[in-house]
Amino acid sequence: MIKLCLLFFLTFLISQTVLGQSPQTLEIRKYVNRNAGDIVKEFTGLLALPNVAADLIGQQKTATFIMAMMNKRGIQKVQLLNASTPGAPPAVYGEVMVPGAKRTLIFYAHYDGQPVNPAQWAKGLEPFLPKLFTNTVDNGGTNMSFPTDGHYNNEWRIYARSASDDKAGVDAILNAYDAIIKSGLRPGCNLKFFFEGEEEAGSPHLNEILEKHRSTLQSDLWIICDGPVHQSGKKQIVFGVRGDTHLDITVYGPKRPLHSGHYGNWAPNPAMMLAKLLASMKDDNGRVTIKGFYDDVTPLTPIERKALEEVPAVDEQMKDELGLSTTEMQGLTLSEAINQPSLNINGMQSGNVGKLASNQIPTYATAVLDLRLVLGNDWKRQQQKVIDHIKAQGYYITSSDPTDEERKKYAKLIKVVPDRDGYNAQRTSMDMPIIQQVITAVKTTTKDQIVLQPTMGGSLPLFLFEKYLDAKTVTVPIANHDNNQHAENENIRIGNLFEGIETMGALMMIK
Numbered sequence: 012m013i014k015l016c017l018l019f020f021l022t023f024l025i026s027q028t029v030l031g032q033s034p035q036t037l038e039i040r041k042y043v044n045r046n047a048g049d050i051v052k053e054f055t056g057l058l059a060l061p062n063v064a065a066d067l068i069g070q071q072k073t074a075t076f077i078m079a080m081m082n083k084r085g086i087q088k089v090q091l092l093n094a095s096t097p098g099a100p101p102a103v104y105g106e107v108m109v110p111g112a113k114r115t116l117i118f119y120a121h122y123d124g125q126p127v128n129p130a131q132w133a134k135g136l137e138p139f140l141p142k143l144f145t146n147t148v149d150n151g152g153t154n155m156s157f158p159t160d161g162h163y164n165n166e167w168r169i170y171a172r173s174a175s176d177d178k179a180g181v182d183a184i185l186n187a188y189d190a191i192i193k194s195g196l197r198p199g200c201n202l203k204f205f206f207e208g209e210e211e212a213g214s215p216h217l218n219e220i221l222e223k224h225r226s227t228l229q230s231d232l233w234i235i236c237d238g239p240v241h242q243s244g245k246k247q248i249v250f251g252v253r254g255d256t257h258l259d260i261t262v263y264g265p266k267r268p269l270h271s272g273h274y275g276n277w278a279p280n281p282a283m284m285l286a287k288l289l290a291s292m293k294d295d296n297g298r299v300t301i302k303g304f305y306d307d308v309t310p311l312t313p314i315e316r317k318a319l320e321e322v323p324a325v326d327e328q329m330k331d332e333l334g335l336s337t338t339e340m341q342g343l344t345l346s347e348a349i350n351q352p353s354l355n356i357n358g359m360q361s362g363n364v365g366k367l368a369s370n371q372i373p374t375y376a377t378a379v380l381d382l383r384l385v386l387g388n389d390w391k392r393q394q395q396k397v398i399d400h401i402k403a404q405g406y407y408i409t410s411s412d413p414t415d416e417e418r419k420k421y422a423k424l425i426k427v428v429p430d431r432d433g434y435n436a437q438r439t440s441m442d443m444p445i446i447q448q449v450i451t452a453v454k455t456t457t458k459d460q461i462v463l464q465p466t467m468g469g470s471l472p473l474f475l476f477e478k479y480l481d482a483k484t485v486t487v488p489i490a491n492h493d494n495n496q497h498a499e500n501e502n503i504r505i506g507n508l509f510e511g512i513e514t515m516g517a518l519m520m521i522k
C-alpha cells in the first residue's frame with residue numbers, strides 16, 4: 012500500500028514537473044533522451060584529451076576536437092582567436108546568425124582544466140580515462156560500462172578531469188544548439204560561442220583576446236556556463252563574482268635558529284608574533300576588525316536583497332557535510348556572508364612540525380592572506396587597509412628581507428608583499444530587461460525554484476568583459492555541487508549534464 016501511495020505521489024510529482032516546463036524544453040529533453048548514447052560518446056571523446064595548461068599538445072588537440080564538434084553542427088566562422096602574445100592558448104570561436112534576430116548572446120565556457128595528480132585519484136579512476144559510475148565513489152558507486160542501448164540514469168556519474176569544470180559547459184552549449192536545430196526549433200537570437208583555453212591559469216591573456224577581437228565579440232550579453240548549481244540541487248543564476256587579491260607577510264625573529272632551551276623566554280619568537288598579529292585581524296565571531304574593512308561595500312538593491320532572502324538555506328546541510336559545529340560571521344547565512352568582503356589565511360609556516368620537529372626558536376614566520384572583495388571594494392585600497400592595520404600594531408614594514416640595521420632598530424619587523432594583479436568584484440543588475448528574459452528562460456526548464464544569487468563566493472575576472480567590451484555577463488552554471496572540481500575524482504552527474512543542455516537551449520531561444 013505504501014508502495015502504491017508512493018507511486019501515485021511520484022506520478023503526481025512528475026506530472027506537476029512537466030506542467031512547469033515549456034513545450035520547447037520537452038522537445039529538447041526528448042532529443043537528449045533519444046540521443047543520449049551519442050551525446051555521451053562524443054563527450055567522453057572530449058574528456059579523454061589532456062587539457063592542463065602545461066600540456067600544449069593536449070590543449071591543441073582539445074581545441075581541434077571542439078572545432079570539429081562545431082563544424083559538425085554547421086556553426087559558422089569556426090576559428091581560433093589568438094592573443095597578441097605568441098603561444099598563449101587561443102579561444103575557440105564560432106557563430107550562428109539568425110535572420111531577423113534582434114539580439115546576440117555569446118556563450119562562454121572554458122576547455123582547459125586544473126592540473127592533475129593521478130596518484131590522488133580513487134582506485135580505478137584516471138583523470139583522462141572517462142569512466143561511468145553508478146553513484147559517487149564516496150557514496151559507494153561502482154564502475155559500470157557505458158550502456159550500449161543509450162539509456163542513462165540521471166544519478167550516474169562520469170569521472171574525468173574537467174567532466175564538470177568546464178568541458179560539461181562546452182558540451183551542454185554545443186548540444187543545446189544541436190537539439191534546437193534537430194528538433195525543428197529555432198534559436199531566437201544570434202548565437203556566438205567562445206571557449207577559453209586558460210581560465211584555470213587565471214586568464215592571463217583574456218584581456219588581449221577580448222581587445223584584439225573586439226568587433227567579432229560584440230553581443231548583448233555574455234552567458235557564462237561554469238561552476239556548480241546550488242547545493243540544494245536547484246538551478247541557479249549568478250549575477251556577480253567576488254574580486255580577489257593577496258598579501259604575503261613574513262615576520263622576523265633571530266638571524267639564525269636558536270636552541271629553545273638556551274634562549275626560550277629571551278629571544279622573541281616570530282611564530283608567536285605572527286599568530287598575535289593575525290589574531291588581531293578578526294574577532295571571535297569571525298568579523299574582520301581591521302579599520303574600515305567593510306566601509307566601501309555597495310549595498311544590495313531591493314531586488315537583490317529579496318533574491319538573497321529566497322536562496323534556500325544550505326547552512327545546516329553544509330555544516331553536516333563538512334563536520335563543522337559553528338561558522339564565522341554569526342547571524343549571517345552562507346549566501347549573506349559571501350556578499351561581504353573576507354580575509355582568509357590561505358596558509359602559514361614557521362619552523363617544523365611532525366617528524367621534522369625540533370626544539371628551536373625559528374627565524375621567521377610567514378602567511379598568505381587572501382582578500383575576497385565585493386562590489387564597491389577596490390583591491391588596492393583593501394590591501395592598504397590591511398597594511399595600515401599591521402603598522403598600527405607597531406610593525407615596521409619592509410618590501411624585502413630586512414637589513415642588519417633594520418633588525419637592530421625595530422622590535423617588530425615584517426615584510427609585506429602585496430599582489431600586483433588583483434581585481435575587483437563585478438555584479439550585473441537584475442533589473443536589466445535582458446536579465447529578466449534570462450531568468451524567465453531558465454524558469455521555463457523546471458517547475459522548481461530558480462535560485463538567484465547576487466554574487467558567487469568565488470572569483471572570475473568578469474570585469475574584463477566590462478572593461479574591454481563594455482559587456483554585461485551573467486553566470487548560468489550546470490554542474491552538480493559535489494563535482495570535486497579542481498581536485499581529484501572530478502565528476503559530472505548525468506542529470507546535470509542533460510538538464511544543462513535544456514537550460515542552454517532555453518537561453519538560445521530568447522528573442
Ligand SMILES: [Zn+2]
Pocket residue numbers: 121176177210237238
Ligand atoms: Zn571553471
